[in-house]
Amino acid sequence: MSTATVRTGIDSWTSSAAASTNYGGGKWLRMQAGGTVKNAYLYQKPAVPRGATVLSALLHVYSVGVQPSITVNLQRISARWSESQLNYNNAPGVTGSVVAVTQASAADATEWIFDVTALLQTYANGAAFYGFRLSTTNTTEREFYSLNATDHRPILVVQWSDAPDAPTELSPAGGSAVTLSKPKLTFNFHDVSGSTAMQACNVQINPTNVFTSPAFDSGTVLTSDPELDLAATAYAGISLGATAWWRVRVQDAAGIWSDWSSARNFTRVARGTLSIGSPTGGVVNDATQTVIWSLTGATQTAWRIIVADDADPTNHLLDTGRRSGTAVSYTIPKGIITSETTTYRLRVLVWDEPLRVQTPGDPVQTEAVTTFVFVEDPTPNPVTSLVAAQVASGRPRVALTWSRSTAPDYFSIWRNGRLVDTDLVPADLYTSGTSYQFVDATAEPHTAHTWKVRCKVSGKLGPGPSTGLVYEVDAVWLTDIDTGKLVPVLVDTEARFDMPEIAAVFRPVNGSSVVRISQGHYGLEGHVEGIVEGYADGTAASWVANLLWMKARPENTLRLTVGGENLHAIIGNVVIAPAPDGGPDDRAVSFDFWSQDGVVQQ
Numbered sequence: 001m002s003t004a005t006v007r008t009g010i011d012s013w014t015s016s017a018a019a020s021t022n023y024g025g026g027k028w029l030r031m032q033a034g035g036t037v038k039n040a041y042l043y044q045k046p047a048v049p050r051g052a053t054v055l056s057a058l059l060h061v062y063s064v065g066v067q068p069s070i071t072v073n074l075q076r077i078s079a080r081w082s083e084s085q086l087n088y089n090n091a092p093g094v095t096g097s098v099v100a101v102t103q104a105s106a107a108d109a110t111e112w113i114f115d116v117t118a119l120l121q122t123y124a125n126g127a128a129f130y131g132f133r134l135s136t137t138n139t140t141e142r143e144f145y146s147l148n149a150t151d152h153r154p155i156l157v158v159q160w161s162d163a164p165d166a167p168t169e170l171s172p173a174g175g176s177a178v179t180l181s182k183p184k185l186t187f188n189f190h191d192v193s194g195s196t197a198m199q200a201c202n203v204q205i206n207p208t209n210v211f212t213s214p215a216f217d218s219g220t221v222l223t224s225d226p227e228l229d230l231a232a233t234a235y236a237g238i239s240l241g242a243t244a245w246w247r248v249r250v251q252d253a254a255g256i257w258s259d260w261s262s263a264r265n266f267t268r269v270a271r272g273t274l275s276i277g278s279p280t281g282g283v284v285n286d287a288t289q290t291v292i293w294s295l296t297g298a299t300q301t302a303w304r305i306i307v308a309d310d311a312d313p314t315n316h317l318l319d320t321g322r323r324s325g326t327a328v329s330y331t332i333p334k335g336i337i338t339s340e341t342t343t344y345r346l347r348v349l350v351w352d353e354p355l356r357v358q359t360p361g362d363p364v365q366t367e368a369v370t371t372f373v374f375v376e377d378p379t380p381n382p383v384t385s386l387v388a389a390q391v392a393s394g395r396p397r398v399a400l401t402w403s404r405s406t407a408p409d410y411f412s413i414w415r416n417g418r419l420v421d422t423d424l425v426p427a428d429l430y431t432s433g434t435s436y437q438f439v440d441a442t443a444e445p446h447t448a449h450t451w452k453v454r455c456k457v458s459g460k461l462g463p464g465p466s467t468g469l470v471y472e473v474d475a476v477w478l479t480d481i482d483t484g485k486l487v488p489v490l491v492d493t494e495a496r497f498d499m500p501e502i503a504a505v506f507r508p509v510n511g512s513s514v515v516r517i518s519q520g521h522y523g524l525e526g527h528v529e530g531i532v533e534g535y536a537d538g539t540a541a542s543w544v545a546n547l548l549w550m551k552a553r554p555e556n557t558l559r560l561t562v563g564g565e566n567l568h569a570i571i572g573n574v575v576i577a578p579a580p581d582g583g584p585d586d587r588a589v590s591f592d593f594w595s596q597d598g599v600v601q602q
Contacts (some may be wrong), residue, residue, distance in 0.1 A: 006156040009044035009131075010083035011146050019088040027149045028064055031072065033316065038602055041077065041086060042147075043131030046123050048160040053256045054121045056159040059114040059132065062152035064143035066107055070136055074099040074114045076122070077130040094133050096122065109152050112144070120158060122125065133196060160253035164191035164198070166261045167226070170248065173264035177354035179271045181237030182230035184360040187248050187261065189226045197253040203228050205235065209263045226250070227360070238268045269354045272298025274368045276348055278329075282370070285377040285460040287338070287412060287422040289558030290331045291348065293368065298352035305330050306347040307337075310371050313345050322351070337374055338419040345371050378453040380408060380462025383436075388451055388469040391439060394479045394536040396561035398440045400451055408455035413438055415451050423456070441481055441559055444566045445473045475535065475563040476528050478550060478571065485546040486538070489589055491530035492533045495562050498526050524595040531579055533586040540585035545588060547576060560593055568596035 003248065012024040016037040022032075029040035042061075048054055059074070079092035099114050117131065123129040136142055145152040172178050189198040200222050200393040221228060228248070230237075240242045249264040291305055302325065307318040318336045324524050337344065349365045356364040382403040391397040395523040399588040407426035414420060420440060429436040442445040443449050450468045454461040475488035476495055502520040532547065533540045550558065551574040560569040569592045 001092040002160055004158045004160075006158070007153065008043045009042065009154075009156075011040065011042040011148075011154070012083050012086045013038060013040045014086060014088040014091050016088050022081040022085060022087050024086060024415050025148055027146055028143040029061075029134065029146045030141055030143050031134055031136040032139065032141040033135070033137045037088075037423055038089065038141060040134040040144065041081060041091070041131060042134065042154060043077075043081075044154065044156040046120050046129050047156070047158045048120055048124050050124060050126060050164070052124045052160045052162050053254065054117050054124055054160045055254055055324055056157075057115070057117045058118040058157050059116050060157065061112045061114070061134075061144045062154075063103070063106065063110045064108065064145055064220050067103070067105065067110075067142055069102065070138045070142055071100055071102040072112065072114075072142070073135050073137075074101070074116065074119075074132050074133075080130055087111065092130065108230050109145075124160070132296065145469050161252060161256050162191065163254050163256045164189060164250050164258040166259040167248050167250060168261065169597040170246070170261060170264040171341070172266035172357040172359060174357075175265055175267060175355075176237075176357035177269040178359065178362055179218060179268050179269070180231075180358065180359075180362045181239070181268060182233075183233055183266075183362055184225040184227055184229045184231075185246060185248070186227040186359060187250070191252045191258075197227060198224050198250055199253045199255065200251040201226070201228055201248055202212050202251075202257075203233075203246060203248045204260075205244050206263075207242075207244065209245045209265070211245075211247060211260075211263065217290045220251070227549070229360075233355070238266075240268050240270055243267045252381065266357070267354075269356070270297060271366050272296060272300075272350075272352050274348065274350055274366045276346070276368050276370050279346070279370065279372045282372050283375040284372050285375060287374065287419050287457065287461065288331055288334050289337060289372075290329055290459070291346065292329045293348045293350070294328060295350050295352065295366070298354075298366075300326050300350050301353055302351040303327060303330075304347075304349040304365070305332075306349070307332060308347075309343045310345040317344075317487060322349075334419070334422045340374055340414070340417040343371055343373050346372065368372035376463050377460035378463060379460060380457040382462060382464045383411075383455060384465070386451070386453055386465045386467045388449075388467045390469070390471040392537050394473055394475065394488070396441065396445060396471075396473050396479060396559070396566065398443055398449075398451075398471055400438045400440060400453060401431070402436055402453050402465075403434045403438070404455065408457050411436065411438070412454040412456055412461050413440065413451065414454065415440065415443060415449055420451075422461075439484075441479050442566055443471070443483075444564055445471055445561060446564045467564065473561060476530065478547070478558075479559040480546075480550065480556060481559060486548060487532065487543050487547045487550065488535050488536065488538070489530040490533060491528065495528040496526045497524055499524055508520075523597055524565075525593060527590065527592050528562070529588075529590040531582060532576075532589050533579070533582055540587065544570060544576060544587050545586065547574065550574070551576075557596055560595070567593075569593045570596065 013030045018238045030038045032038040075094035076096045078095040118189045167187040203218040204216040205216040245263045245265045272295045305320045358364040383404045386402040410423040411424040422515045452464045454464045478487040500522045503518040504517045574591040577588045579588045
């Protein structure tokens, strides 16, 4: 709704006693009937756009002096006139209905209010507007203050509203498919210069695009949301395979209806039946389980796999995203199923051939959900003679060795009930005879660990013996997993750690407390300084060469073993300098590090 208050314009009055005299510019507007006829003429810009709906239009004028009870009539002027040239002889006529106001005897400056809503609506509808004529049947002269008066000048107050635009963004539309017999229809509401709040909608549905006598008419449905749930109406529903046309109009808070939208059509198409064939029974026996599904009654065009922790389904451990194609199987990569105790939630989503449109309660995809836990299968024979030992003195690596008379398809390594690595080719771990070895460089030092080696045969991981170890380190170690390059740094004090936060502190004026707003929390980072020298069966020169190799590859993610932590980290600002009190190959080194584990929030 828009409101305009008009205080300017032109006005004048005429008298039959001086039929050729112009009275423009005076401070009063005079009216009289009888022997001498006097009429007042007033034009103020109507301030309402064409096509709008006039909600209210009130003309306020004020009487001059004390006046007895009289009636004043107001009508629209029928032709153009000029304030400086108007006289009784050339005065235009009037047209349309009369607005009459009777006022009892009142004092000077008494307000008269003329409701000219209907008169201005004719202008909004397209008629010309030349102002109003004020006249009276009283034979004694009566006056109103004019626009030239010092005070109490006429005021025109107009409230109006444009009709909302006809909705254009209808859904479902374009012949798209829906699943439900009574889908939820959505559309847009736009009323830029009128009342911008929606009050109601009206929907019609018909088997054809001719709405002379629609099969369904919702009538006026009071709602502020641009949507209509057909399930909440008397609509009988659309049959499978049938096509329906629909259109909608909307009403704003001023009670003004838009035009009808253009009609749109949609078809009801049955959704296929989706079932998960693997995993079944709520268990998997593999850390790289193959998911298998089938869709019947429809043709698949795309698919998506999501795996999450069932305790926190919004935290996706795996999301393939939508992938086009008719594939009906997908192997979960390693690193997703990593726990013997976690319940996992698997979601399989498929899209079928009809061009479906997503409406509330009717997604375009079909979904099947199941949960599972990892359980080892008793069938594969276990390994024997499993032993864990620290690799060389003081190094942050644990060697697992075991035997098996025949090689399985793959080996899988678990530590403390969680997956370390899987689908390891036996030939890559073979040492001699029936023996195999795997080096674990990710276990934390100074901590009791239990390892298990499982054999994978025909897609199933079997049982295995367990072995335990606590290994110790005295240095800070950098390890490149891919190449096995190591660097020990002997430090006199603990490495410096930090967990940065980006935040701002505000102290409001007259506030009772300080406000701190955090924008980001980050994981461990810090600085290490120390000496590289001959240590743990390695020479200072070899350790320095490894550190130079790491410095030249700042993009590499390393393992940083410090204290009781074994972190993924990147390093930078590496400094390698002579050690004043060391041997010829010893070096004083320092570097900054940034953990890739535990970025909390941003």
